[in-house]
Amino acid sequence: MRPLSLPRQIKINNLILDVIVEDVHPFSIINDTGFRKLVLGLAPSYAFPSKTTFSTTFLMEKYNKAKESILDILQEAKTISLTTDMWTSNANESYLAVTAHFISQNWKFNSCLLSCVECRFQHTSENLAAEIKRIIDEWRLTNKIFAVTTDNAANIIRAVTLCGWCHVPCFAHTLNLIIQKGLKNIEHIRLKSKNIAEYFNRSTLANTKLQAQQKLSLNSTVLKLKNDCPTRWNSTCYMFDRIIKITEAISATIGILRIPLEALTENDCCIIKEILNILKPFEQITTEMSSENNVTLSKVINFVRGLNAVLTKLSKEITSIEGKKMADTLKDSISTRFVNLEGNSLMATAAFLDPRVQSEITALINNKSISNERLCNESRSTSRNDDEDLVWQDFNDSLVGSQTQTPTALPIIEIRMYLEEPLVDRKSNPLEWWKQRALLYPHLSELARKYLYQF
Numbered sequence: 214m215r216p217l218s219l220p221r222q223i224k225i226n227n228l229i230l231d232v233i234v235e236d237v238h239p240f241s242i243i244n245d246t247g248f249r250k251l252v253l254g255l256a257p258s259y260a261f262p263s264k265t266t267f268s269t270t271f272l273m274e275k276y277n278k279a280k281e282s283i284l285d286i287l288q289e290a291k292t293i294s295l296t297t298d299m300w301t302s303n304a305n306e307s308y309l310a311v312t313a314h315f316i317s318q319n320w321k322f323n324s325c326l327l328s329c330v331e332c333r334f335q336h337t338s339e340n341l342a343a344e345i346k347r348i349i350d351e352w353r354l355t356n357k358i359f360a361v362t363t364d365n366a367a368n369i370i371r372a373v374t375l376c377g378w379c380h381v382p383c384f385a386h387t388l389n390l391i392i393q394k395g396l397k398n399i400e401h402i403r404l405k406s407k408n409i410a411e412y413f414n415r416s417t418l419a420n421t422k423l424q425a426q427q428k429l430s431l432n433s434t435v436l437k438l439k440n441d442c443p444t445r446w447n448s449t450c451y452m453f454d455r456i457i458k459i460t461e462a463i464s465a466t467i468g469i470l471r472i473p474l475e476a477l478t479e480n481d482c483c484i485i486k487e488i489l490n491i492l493k494p495f496e497q498i499t500t501e502m503s504s505e506n507n508v509t510l511s512k513v514i515n516f517v518r519g520l521n522a523v524l525t526k527l528s529k530e531i532t533s534i535e536g537k538k539m540a541d542t543l544k545d546s547i548s549t550r551f552v553n554l555e556g557n558s559l560m561a562t563a564a565f566l567d568p569r570v571q572s573e574i575t576a577l578i579n580n581k582s583i584s585n586e587r588l589c590n591e592s593r594s595t596s597r598n599d600d601e602d603l604v605w606q607d608f609n610d611s612l613v614g615s616q617t618q619t620p621t622a623l624p625i626i627e628i629r630m631y632l633e634e635p636l637v638d639r640k641s642n643p644l645e646w647w648k649q650r651a652l653l654y655p656h657l658s659e660l661a662r663k664y665l666y667q668f
Contacts, residue, residue, distance in 0.1 A: 214258060215258060216258050216260075217256065217258045217259055217260070219668050221256070222259065225252070225256055225259055226262060226267075226271060227271075227275075229243070229252070229267070230267060230271050230272065230275060233267065234272075234275070235505070238415070240264045240267050240268045241264060243261060243262075243263075243264045243267060244264060249261065272554065273357070273657065279311075279448065280363070283325050283352075284353065284585045286317075286323065286325070287313065287315075287325065287353075287354060287357075288315070288353070289317070289318065290315040290316075290323075290357060291357070291659075291662070291663070292357055292358075292359040292662075292663045293313050293314065293354055293357045293358055293359060294313075294314045294315065294317065294358075294359050294360045294361070294362070294549065294666045295311060295312065295313055295314070295345075295349075295358060295360075295361045295362070295378075296312045296314065296361070296362045296363070296383075297309065297310065297311045297312070297345060297362075297363055298309075298310055298363065298364060298425045299322060299332070299336070299360060299366075299369065307332045307333075308329055308330065308331055308332065309326045309328070309329070309330055309332050309341070309344060309345075310329040311326075311328050311329075311345060311348050311349075312324055312325065312326050312327065313325045313327050313352070313354065314666055315666070316417065316644065316662045316665065316666065318647035319648070320573060320644040320645065320647060320662070321644070322644070327348055327351075327352050328348045328351075328556035329345070329350075330348070332344065336368055337368060337371075338367075338371035338372045338375060338530075339375065340369045341368060341369055341372035342371075342372040342373075342375040342376050345373075345376060346376055348496065349376075357665060358376075358378050359378075359379065359666075360378065360379040360380070360381050360559065360666075361373045361376075361378045361379070361380055361381065362380075362381045362382070362383055363380065363381075363382070363383060364383050364386040365382055365383070365387060365390065370382075375664060379559060380449040381510070383511055383558065384502055384509070384516075385499055385502055385503060387448045387550050387551070388446070388495060388498070388499060389444070389445070390546075391543060391546040391547060391550060392446040392492070392495055392543065393443075393446055394542060394543075394546050395491075395539045395540075395542045395543040395546065396446065396449060396539070397542075398535055398538040398539040398542055399484060399488060399535050399539060402477070402481050402484060402485060402535070403449060403474055405481065406441075406452055406453060406456050406475060406477065406485075407441060407452070408438065408474060408475070409438065409456065409463060409474055409476075409477070410438040410439060410440040410441075410455075410456070411440055411453055412441060412472065412474055413438045413466075414437070414438060415464075419466060419470060419472060420437070422466045422469065422470055423438075423459070423462055423466045426461075426462035426465050426466050426469075427459055429462075429610060430462075433657075435580060436455060436458060436459050437455075438452070438455055438456065438459075438463075439451045439452045439455045440452060443654045446492075446495075447492075447495075447496050447499055449581065450489065450492045450496050452496075453485045453488060453489055453492075454489060456477065456485070457482060457485055457489070458487060459475060460482055461476075463476065464476050464477075480533075483532075483533065484533045484535050484536060487531050487532070487533055487535075487536035488535075488536060488539060491526060491527055491531075491536065491539060491540055491543070494519070494520060494523045495520065498516050498519075498520070502516075506632070508567060508642075508643050508644065508665045508666070509666075510559070510560065510664065510665065510666055511563040511564045511566065511569075511643070511664070511665055512564075512567075512570070513551075513554060513560050513563075513564075514554045514555060514560055514561065514564050514570075515564070515570055517551045517554055520543075520547060521544065521547060524540050524543055524544045524547075525544070527540055528540045528541070528544075529584055559664070562660070562664050563664040563665060566657065566660060566661040566664050566665055567643050567665060568634060568636070568637045568643055568646045568647075569636065569637050569638070569639050569641065569643055570636075571631070571632070571634075571636070624656045624657070627655075627656055627657050628652070628657065630653070631654060631657055643661075643665060644665065647661045647662070647665075
């Protein structure tokens with residue numbers, strides 16, 4: 214049997230490594246009998262390298278090539294935003310992940326995981342700041358960082374501040390905190406529902422009988438109960454929704470098997486239905502904000518307004534005491550956690566530069582509701598006209614960059630032209646809109662590339 218040529222051997226090595234990396238297989242797959250039969254069936258002369266060779270030599274070569282490619286891509290970006298989070302494994306090991314986000318010159322979203330490193334140190338703000346800075350220095354991004362999104366933990370917020378970067382609280386995480394507080398008003402119903410879901414998911418006999426009860430109903434789809442997760446409020450929403458859909462089958466099964474569970478009462482079900490109506494808009498927003506390919510920061514102001522409006526409307530329709538308490542708690546928490554978003558220069562500027570919502574934010578800008586601190590810090594010129602609106606001055610300072618005799622006039626013209634643009638469809642892609650008009654709005658488009666990021 215003729216041995217494989219070196220190029221062929223290398224190609225198969227790389228293909229096997231791709232299988233391990235892309236499909237997250239253990240390196241021990243190299244020694245699996247079935248896998249070896251498959252490879253040798255396709256290439257009988259292939260010589261298997263050791264598992265150690267794959268996990269060290271080959272993997273590091275692939276990593277270094279990928280890193281060099283990503284470094285080249287990152288250097289092309291003018292500004293980069295980060296997201297960072299910490300998590301603990303089942304083995305009680307703490308990890309810190311840092312991901313970079315930017316909009317390419319072709320107006321496409323790009324995200325790169327820069328690091329996911331074990332943190333073998335005390336999680337103080339100073340230690341976290343030093344570790345994040347080390348990662349950013351390693352990727353040569355020190356002067357490119359625009360903003361950093363994290364959860365609401367005090368140590369990571371302060372770490373971002375110590376690094377000298379703008380901190381943006383994670384919208385989805387903040388919503389989770391708001392809703393978890395609201396759900397405390399129905400803790401007894403939540404606990405009762407959780408006990409039911411856990412029991413049926415744990416007991417084969419009970420689950421089999423539950424399925425049989427569902428099949429008794431004509432055209433009934435057999436559904437499995439869902440449980441909730443303490444850190445994911447929408448899992449509670451899904452748990453309630455599933456229980457309501459098969460509540461009759463659940464009650465019948467509990468009665469037939471004499472299961473020692475407290476079934477939901479008719480009043481409990483009515484309360485859950487009201488709670489689901491309250492949570493529905495939150496669930497829709499969470500799903501939209503979690504999308505990987507959508508601009509998200511610019512939506513925050515409108516989403517918060519919308520939630521307040523929906524809760525005000527629902528408060529007039531809710532009949533249960535628990536439902537009213539929850540709606541009131543949610544409104545109070547929103548007011549507390551989302552304070553004066555219109556006055557937040559980052560949020561307001563992002564909304565202004567999103568053609569789907571800019572007309573709705575224009576009144577706020579004309580009323581000087583946007584803080585000028587961020588835009589002034591970005592300015593490359595101190596030229597101002599006393600009779601100009603303060604916000605126009607801020608944009609002028611941020612946008613000036615072209616070598617022209619009238620550096621402040623062109624941005625003003627761009628802004629006024631932009632304000633005349635019709636509002637675009639809410640489901641459209643604002644990046645495509647800016648891509649088509651980048652030549653028409655050279656200054657504003659660069660700000661849009663900076664502010665219209667995901668977080």
